[in-house]
Amino acid sequence: MKSLKSCLIGVLFILSQITQEGHPYEIPAHLRITLGAGKVWQEIPPELGSKLGGGNKLDKACKAEYDIGDDIYTGSGEEDLGESPFPCTGFEQTITNDGRNGFFEHFWNPDFPRLTPSNEEQRGYNCGELGDGYNLGLPAILPSACGDHFDSAYRTAQDEWDKAIILYRTGEADKIEEAYYKLGLVAHLLEDIALPAHVHLTPHPQGVVKKIPKTSFLAGPDLYEAFVTARIVDKIAKLGNAIGQEYNVDCLPNLCNFDWSQVHPNPTNLFKLFWYTAQKTQYFASRTTGAFRNAPLVGIGNNFFIDLSGHPHIFSPSLWEGEAEPISDPSELTGKKKAVNAKLQKMADALIPHALKAVAGLYRLFWEETHPPEEPLVFRFRIACRGCSSSWRQFRKRGVRRWKYSRRGYVYS
Known part of the structure; x- marks a missing residue:
């Protein structure tokens, strides 16, 4: 009864305490990564670069949608503030607002392409047909309309990406502007996949939720996300270690000749980018605080992937070869605050450049898919x-x- 009461209190606070403020790795940090990634891709076209200005103010929580003048920067900031996410209505959206459910759909474990950990078929995207896979998101700690988990960040991103490409290819100015806004939504989702808690499916409150009771099952932020601020992002980005190293899906670092048919029968380029980013992030551990201080929710880092047949394979070489030494044991994130912060700083030194490279690669991929190479001109002289x-x-x-x-x-x- 006591735990049920805590759950109900937590739900009530989700529904009532909506704000743009919150834990540090939220909108401000996301925006700094979105902006910084534009500097990582040194050949960024002026048109795309100009869409990182963020001229419009962000909409309020639960009211965010595309407005004239919105761009990549705005979309990245508003992904957490969706028009009808789960916390704004109290129930899962499966039809309205394209079935979007805010930050409940910002998680993805790529190591379960077809079945859930309980060996059940994954729910279809937006409660669609079962069996389409790649949709294992956050466990349904609150009642889900169809299945034991929410939609994944990847499936949500692929949906927005497909719409963005179609909008851009119309060639109409207003639709091109909206395409860039949707690119910002996808950028935010990719940035979340560079957070260990989001690929270990470790639930924790997001920035639009605050004042959760310490006894609630939702209490306590993720340690790493609580540590990383916009200032830390800027400080690491200014070192320039990621410049010119945007991820290229044609040859991803330490995975250049990968056989993609092992994990997807017909992968899109966006899938490759999200899958690689998620797998690389999974090397790091995650740990929550708050109500779970004595028995925290943790995610253990791993260096393997699971193929379509359910068989594990260790990455060789490591996806972090020549870059960093991952902290995979969550017990290393315990102890005195100074020691823990040193570990978290080490994580940030690796994961922030990782996020910058991923989003820069996203910009490059968007430009390539909206500007396919033209047939070379052949001049014949007679x-x-x-x-x-x-x-x-x-x-x-x-x-x-x-x-x-x-x-x-x-x-x-």
Whole structure:
């Protein structure tokens, strides 16, 4: 009865305490990564770079949607403030607002492509057909409309990405603007996948929820997210260690010749970027605080992936080879505050550049998919030589490769 009461209190606070303030790794830190990633991709086109200005103010929580003038920067900030996320209504959205449920859909464990840990079929995206997979998100600690988990960050991102590509390819100015806003939504989701708690499916309160009772099952932020502020993001980004190292899905670091058919029968480029980012993040542990201080929710870092047949494979080389030494044991995130903060700083030194490279790679991928290479122009030069005495061999010496004879003389091209 006591635990039920705590659950109900937690739910009531979710529904009533909506704010743009919250734990440090929320909107401010997200925006700094979104902006910093534009500097990582050194060849960023001026058009795309200009969409990182953030001229519009962010909408209020539960009211965020596309407005004229919104851009990538705005979309990244508003992903946590969705128009009808779960906390704003008290029940899961499966039809309205494209079935979006705010930060409840910002998690993804990529190591369960088809079945849940309990060996059940994953729910279909937006409660659609079962069996389409790649949709294992946050466990349904609150009642879910269809299944024991919410939609994954990847499936949510793929949905927004597909819409963004279609909008951009119309060539209409207003729709191109909206496409960039949706790119911002996807950027936010990718940034979340660079957080260990989000790939270990460790529930914790987000920035639009505060004043959760310490006895509630939702109490206590993730240690790493609570540590990382916009200031820390800026400090690490300014070191420039990620410059020119945006992730390229054609050859991802330490995974260049990977056989993608092991994990997806027909992967999109966005899937490759999200999957790689999530797998690399999973090397690090996660740990919550608050109500779980004595028995915290933890995520143990791992260095493997699971194929479509359910078999595990260890990454070789490590995805962090030549970059960092991951902290995989959550027990290392315990002890005196100074020692724990030193560990968290070490995590930030690795994971923030990781997030910057991932989002920079997202910008590059968006530009490539909306601006496919044109067929090269082939110029053919034809030279007619009526009555000339030069043989075709003499013309070949001059660089002419093709020839034919006509009554008007030798014609070369």
